[in-house]
Amino acid sequence: MLELKNICFTKDNQEILKNINLKLLDDKFYVITGPNGSGKSTLAKIIMGIEKPTSGTVLFDNIDITNKTITERANMRIGFAFQQPAVFKGITVYDLLKISIKKDITKVEACNILSKVGLCALNYIDREVNSSLSGGELKRIELATILARKPVLSIFDEPEAGIDLWSFNNLIEVFKQLEEDSKGITLIISHQERILDIADKIILLENGMIKEVGDKSILKDIFSCPKGGELCE
Amino acid sequence: MSSLLDKIINNKIEEADSYNIRENGKTIKRKENEYIKIVNKEDSKGIDIYVKENTLFGIIDIPVIISESRIKDVVYNDFHIGKNANIIIVAGCGIHNIKHKTSEHDGIHRFYLGKNSKVRYVEKHYGEGSGNKVFNPITEAYLEEGSTLNIETVQIKGVDKTTRITKANLKENATLTINEKLYTEEKQYAKTDFIVNLNGENASAHVTSRSVATENSYQEFTSDVIGNNKSFAHISCDAIIKDNAQVKAIPTIYAKDASANLIHEAAIGKIAGQQLTKLMTLGLTLKEAEKMIIEGFLK
Ligand SMILES: Nc1ncnc2c1ncn2[C@@H]1O[C@H](COP(=O)(O)OP(=O)(O)OP(=O)(O)O)[C@@H](O)[C@H]1O
Ligand SMILES: [Mg+2]
Numbered sequence: 074m075l076e077l078k079n080i081c082f083t084k085d086n087q088e089i090l091k092n093i094n095l096k097l098l099d100d101k102f103y104v105i106t107g108p109n110g111s112g113k114s115t116l117a118k119i120i121m122g123i124e125k126p127t128s129g130t131v132l133f134d135n136i137d138i139t140n141k142t143i144t145e146r147a148n149m150r151i152g153f154a155f156q157q158p159a160v161f162k163g164i165t166v167y168d169l170l171k172i173s174i175k176k177d178i179t180k181v182e183a184c185n186i187l188s189k190v191g192l193c194a195l196n197y198i199d200r201e202v203n204s205s206l207s208g209g210e211l212k213r214i215e216l217a218t219i220l221a222r223k224p225v226l227s228i229f230d231e232p233e234a235g236i237d238l239w240s241f242n243n244l245i246e247v248f249k250q251l252e253e254d255s256k257g258i259t260l261i262i263s264h265q266e267r268i269l270d271i272a273d274k275i276i277l278l279e280n281g282m283i284k285e286v287g288d289k290s291i292l293k294d295i296f297s298c299p300k301g302g303e304l305c306e
Numbered sequence: 307m308s309s310l311l312d313k314i315i316n317n318k319i320e321e322a323d324s325y326n327i328r329e330n331g332k333t334i335k336r337k338e339n340e341y342i343k344i345v346n347k348e349d350s351k352g353i354d355i356y357v358k359e360n361t362l363f364g365i366i367d368i369p370v371i372i373s374e375s376r377i378k379d380v381v382y383n384d385f386h387i388g389k390n391a392n393i394i395i396v397a398g399c400g401i402h403n404i405k406h407k408t409s410e411h412d413g414i415h416r417f418y419l420g421k422n423s424k425v426r427y428v429e430k431h432y433g434e435g436s437g438n439k440v441f442n443p444i445t446e447a448y449l450e451e452g453s454t455l456n457i458e459t460v461q462i463k464g465v466d467k468t469t470r471i472t473k474a475n476l477k478e479n480a481t482l483t484i485n486e487k488l489y490t491e492e493k494q495y496a497k498t499d500f501i502v503n504l505n506g507e508n509a510s511a512h513v514t515s516r517s518v519a520t521e522n523s524y525q526e527f528t529s530d531v532i533g534n535n536k537s538f539a540h541i542s543c544d545a546i547i548k549d550n551a552q553v554k555a556i557p558t559i560y561a562k563d564a565s566a567n568l569i570h571e572a573a574i575g576k577i578a579g580q581q582l583t584k585l586m587t588l589g590l591t592l593k594e595a596e597k598m599i600i601e602g603f604l605k
Contacts, residue, residue: 123583143586152587159584162516162544163602172598173588218588 074098075120075226075258080129082115089115091281093129102252102259104269106292107278113262114156116278117228120260121153122146133226152224156231156262158215160204166214167198173221190216191243208235220247225257233265245271313432314398315369322396325367326353331379342366352382352414359388359420367396370413375405375437380412389420398430403437410440417446419453419480426456433464441465445472449480451506457482461496462489462604471499478506478535486515487604490523490551500529504537504566511539518600519551528556533566543572546603
């Protein structure tokens with residue numbers, strides 16, 4: 074179980090998150106959605122320890138992890154897929170998957186993980202994770218590094234962004250599978266209706282505050298908005 | 307001293323087609339064959355290596371070992387590569403100095419590449435022991451029409467002071483590729499100078515330098531590329547800087563012909579925070595993440 078208590082985050086005198094209270098239960102699939110700049114990524118980073126909250130507490134399985142490092146949280150099996158994946162020089166996809174799993178795996182095992190995210194593995198396994206990879210390819214490798222870890226709490230920040238329609242179906246299958254056999258918590262930041270459809274609960278974030286938590290019906294105003302995905306005032 | 311030899315030469319020396327081992331200023335062992343001849347210069351100041359035309363896949367090892375302190379070894383190695391020959395030269399210098407006196411190796415390598423010949427030159431510098439270790443390699447290369455020279459140099463820690471000068475003159479369709487890897491720590495000083503003249507039509511040079519400067523070390527990278535003809539050059543200097551280290555890059559590209567296409571890229575910066583964060587989210591500590599990024603970078 075993950076519990077956020079009175080989380081506030083201020084940067085450059087700007088209140089980015091305002092008193093967030095949230096309880097996420099095991100074996101559930103959550104989607105955070107909300108307009109650009111509403112603080113979704115910031116909230117996810119606070120859970121992973123990439124940002125430290127200005128005030129408030131983060132509890133994971135009843136342990137206070139507010140002051141734990143990223144590494145400690147990773148070793149407690151919290152996983153985080155970045156919205157914008159990092160690129161390296163000289164580090165290959167295979168290298169990255171090996172440290173994700175924390176043991177030496179064969180290239181065949183690495184290929185199996187990659188094929189889950191729709192990458193034809195043999196072409197990619199020895200490629201460097203550098204900027205010569207396309208945005209969509211990087212995104213899928215990012216997903217693979219998280220799936221490989223089988224986290225107890227998996228956080229995905231807009232996993233569908235940059236992924237083409239064809240692979241998107243494949244991706245939905247990956248998340249459906251995750252939803253079916255996951256023993257932990259899955260938390261996805263997304264605007265995609267088909268991902269929202271799989272959610273057990275949807276959390277709507279607006280202006281750094283939780284506006285609503287519930288099923289898809291809380292978004293009916295948004296999806297009927299004539300301007301499309303934008304929120305209607 | 308065979309362990310020092312292993313540190314600087316990757317292949318098994320006995321399997322090379324020919325070799326010349328120099329220890330503390332003297333040749334101690336040599337092998338030749340009918341295609342590759344090694345001739346002493348006067349006063350054991352070095353060697354001339356002659357490779358016959360059309361020699362294919364020859365491997366020449368020329369390691370230099372310094373195991374005595376207070377040695378200043380200056381050596382001239384001249385390579386005369388016949389037309390169409392295709393060879394690999396593995397040079398390396400290891401200094402083992404546990405005394406407080408300076409040991410120095412100044413290797414002057416001159417390459418004369420015949421028409422359409424191909425040379426891959428691999429050089430590794432390695433120092434061990436607390437004594438002062440100095441390398442000052444000078445490389446001069448003359449590339450005839452259609453020839454290719456591929457230089458790989460590696461210097462990872464252990465060397466207190468280096469000034470490396472590489473000069474090359476290229477005729478038409480000649481290609482020069484240089485890959486340099488450098489890691490400095492403590493108070494080490496490393497200076498690299500590339501001077502390339504692209505004289506012939508379609509001559510091209512590709513220089514890639516990747517370096518890591520840590521602690522109080524200093525690195526300086528100068529490149530001076532002149533395009534005298536329709537020619538191409540791509541120079542890239544990429545440095546990771548840490549602690550109190552300093553890195554200076556001075557690029558000069560000079561086109562003396564309107565159809566010369568010369569590119570220089572230089573980037574100096576610390577390890578990107580995003581890279582560290584990503585590896586930490588996969589369970590590495592900050593130190594482990596740094597190590598992996600640096601090892602990958604210099605791989
Ligand atoms: N390190 C930072 N420094 C200053 N401002 C920041 C920082 N990180 C985030 N912000 C600001 O906080 C707000 C929330 O950003 P965040 O990235 O969490 O939004 P988001 O909901 O994920 O948006 P998007 O849908 O565009 O990904 C934005 O106004 C952003 O500019
Ligand atoms: Mg975001």
